[in-house]
Amino acid sequence: MSLSAAMKTAQSSFSNVGLQSAVTSKNIANASNPNYARRAAILATATSGATVVETQRAQNEALLKQNLLSISKSSGQDTLLAGLTQMKMMMGGEDYEIAPSTYLAKLRDNLQTFADKPSEISLAETVVSDAIDVANSLNSTSNALQKLRAEADADIDTAVTELNRLLSEFKTYNDKVRLGTAAGTDVNDALDQRDKLLTEISGIVGVTAVNRTHNDLALYTSDGTVLFETVPRTVSFQPTTTFTAAVDGNQVLIDGVPVQAGAGGNTSAQGTIAALLQIRDYVAPTFQKQLDEVARGVIEVFSEGGVEGLFISNGLPAVTDPGLAAVIRVNPDVISSEGGSPTKLRDGINAVYNTGNNASFSDLLNGYTSAFEAPMSFDPDASIETTTTLLSFSTSSVGWLEEIRRAATTAGDDKAALLGRTQEALLNVTAVSLDEELALLLDLEQSYKASAKLVAAVDEMIAALLQAAG
Known part of the structure; x- marks a missing residue:
């Protein structure tokens, strides 16, 4: 992987984590709102890695x-x-x-x-x-x-x-x-x-x-x-x-x-x-x-x-x-x-x-x-x-x-x-679970740390390259 490709991957990861964190934070803020349906940031594969393509709302038409x-x-x-x-x-x-x-x-x-x-x-x-x-x-x-x-x-x-x-x-x-x-x-x-x-x-x-x-x-x-x-x-x-x-x-x-x-x-x-x-x-x-x-x-x-x-x-x-x-x-x-x-x-x-x-x-x-x-x-x-x-x-x-x-x-x-x-079944699909959201935040934190390490590694490589070039 080239250094530029690595940077693009890290940038994409930072963007994804930011969007996913925003969605998760909104879910947590509305955990007690019975009229709120849980959101999920949906990822898709792109040239620079995964990217958020949409925010999907939990729903079940039959239960509704x-x-x-x-x-x-x-x-x-x-x-x-x-x-x-x-x-x-x-x-x-x-x-x-x-x-x-x-x-x-x-x-x-x-x-x-x-x-x-x-x-x-x-x-x-x-x-x-x-x-x-x-x-x-x-x-x-x-x-x-x-x-x-x-x-x-x-x-x-x-x-x-x-x-x-x-x-x-x-x-x-x-x-x-x-x-x-x-x-x-x-x-x-x-x-x-x-x-x-x-x-x-x-x-x-x-x-x-x-x-x-x-x-x-x-x-x-x-x-x-x-x-x-x-x-x-x-x-x-x-x-x-x-x-x-x-x-x-x-x-x-x-x-x-x-x-x-x-x-x-x-x-x-x-x-x-x-x-x-x-x-x-x-x-x-x-x-x-x-x-x-x-x-x-x-x-x-x-x-x-x-x-x-x-x-x-x-x-x-x-x-x-x-x-x-x-x-x-x-x-x-x-x-x-x-x-x-x-x-x-x-x-x-x-x-x-x-x-x-x-x-x-x-x-x-x-x-x-x-x-x-x-x-x-x-x-x-x-x-x-x-x-x-x-x-x-x-x-x-x-x-x-x-x-x-x-x-x-x-x-x-x-x-x-x-x-x-019926309401219980519908809430099981659409309601926000604080435990799940907090666990997701921990996962996002680890993703952020991994991206930060990648950026640090790329930075070190570039610095070493410049030093070698005199």
């Missing part, structure tokens, strides 16, 4: 796609479970102690006691108090349910705004990647930011990324709607300010196509938007329908000859109209504090059935208790039994909620575990 899918599914499942848990808390939590079914059971038991002892006025007061508890429970649960729908609607609006912002930012980095790739410049930092935005987008809506020429990405939702293709597609939503049982929320449109709500306890929702739509448009309205059917049932059970008796619909045009549970109340004619008399429950509210003013008269009360145990027809839209007793129906309503919540809990655990494993 699986990670995006896992994030979407886990996000949707967690959102649904949070809504179902909130619905459970409306009725007292684990034991459902303030659920309508709990108060109905108490009303039924005390009504039977009153029917056995119709002369006990205190028992009449107790039954009326129990009836007020039933009405209040239906009112408060219905109102809380509509508040939940309003909150879900507001969260949808927030998610849509955030999604539009992320898509706009995604365009910025996608353009940098596309143009930089075409020009042959380093686009690794832009790729990191673009992948970070992708994970955030996937938490809001299920997304599929398609790689095109020059590393350009096109994004599609899980149902195939175009979300981003060169430019972001419009995501639009008009929020609703006030919800009642009769009010439907507006659709979320992506490029003019409605986003489909999730379905089932193990929800099909990918991302928060689809899960929020499921809560707002299916889960809460179905439970509202069940509450309305319970309210209709108690009105019918305590009616007198087809006329509302102990419970009244409080001005609602028809007991079959949505929102009955929110307005049902106890007839003031039996409430002492409102000028009524609880004995009317025994003797008749709309007409006098106890014509002899007999303290042991129990015909009406026995009729009520019998009606409690008699099968009734319920609306199939309530998604539980269509023919059963009132108390059984109200209990089944709680069972329906608990069943879907239990399924959501199990699915949430499964999807969270899958997400954890």
Whole structure:
């Protein structure tokens, strides 16, 4: 090897070590950054020895796609479970102690006691108090349910705004990647930011990324709607300010196509938007329908000859109209504090059935208790039994909620575990290992020392040559 060739080799080695050290230092500086993918300086053989030809970014397209899918599914499942848990808390939590079914059971038991002892006025007061508890429970649960729908609607609006912002930012980095790739410049930092935005987008809506020429990405939702293709597609939503049982929320449109709500306890929702739509448009309205059917049932059970008796619909045009549970109340004619008399429950509210003013008269009360145990027809839209007793129906309503919540809990655990494993596998490929980087720095130090020795040897040779030449 000539002295000039040796110097060129040493110079090339110094250059390589400098570039490799810069890459390694950047890796170490970003070791705790979850959105950073490890870099590696790739060497190739040249006339003067090895040379750095590119800085390669660690990645695995298959794991990235699986990670995006896992994030979407886990996000949707967690959102649904949070809504179902909130619905459970409306009725007292684990034991459902303030659920309508709990108060109905108490009303039924005390009504039977009153029917056995119709002369006990205190028992009449107790039954009326129990009836007020039933009405209040239906009112408060219905109102809380509509508040939940309003909150879900507001969260949808927030998610849509955030999604539009992320898509706009995604365009910025996608353009940098596309143009930089075409020009042959380093686009690794832009790729990191673009992948970070992708994970955030996937938490809001299920997304599929398609790689095109020059590393350009096109994004599609899980149902195939175009979300981003060169430019972001419009995501639009008009929020609703006030919800009642009769009010439907507006659709979320992506490029003019409605986003489909999730379905089932193990929800099909990918991302928060689809899960929020499921809560707002299916889960809460179905439970509202069940509450309305319970309210209709108690009105019918305590009616007198087809006329509302102990419970009244409080001005609602028809007991079959949505929102009955929110307005049902106890007839003031039996409430002492409102000028009524609880004995009317025994003797008749709309007409006098106890014509002899007999303290042991129990015909009406026995009729009520019998009606409690008699099968009734319920609306199939309530998604539980269509023919059963009132108390059984109200209990089944709680069972329906608990069943879907239990399924959501199990699915949430499964999807969270899958997400954890997927993220771990992806990090094993892309994350920075400090041990590996520090070991690489030691290797680079040895390469630098070897190059320095080569330069020193060449220097000594040249000096000796000049000395010999005189």
